[in-house]
Amino acid sequence: MPVIKCKGGFDWEGVPVLAYKEDGTHFKSITRRILYKGADELPSEVRYFEIAPGGHSTLERHEHLHVVIIQRGQGEVLLGNQIHEVNPFDVIEIPSNTWHQFRATRNEPFGFLCIVNINRDRPHRPDASEAENLKKDPAISTFIRL
């Protein structure tokens, strides 16, 4: 794949629009595109995610680290115990074992690139006691979608 041509907007030739995850109700109105599948010399994937207005990603944490670069729209991200507004071309490092969730906050798609190691652990969602702990902070309690 020497060059994957962008068709304009946020679509690329030969890159299908995939479900964000295979199933579940812990996310809403979000799609996934795999732009780069990695190589022996660079074992990382680059994905493009897009959240429709009112949508959100899964609240989760995991050992592996993400780097996210916002591409369009505006959103908010819970990162640990902080909520940040994020805009195009902001760069976000989501450290190991840090709770995170993205939400679209305007009436337009919210899109971002996410770089991740090919070899990674599975995301973990909060159990009942972890959810209770997160909800102790009123701002986080209002923000999160389980």
Ligand code: MN
């Ligand atoms: Mn994640």
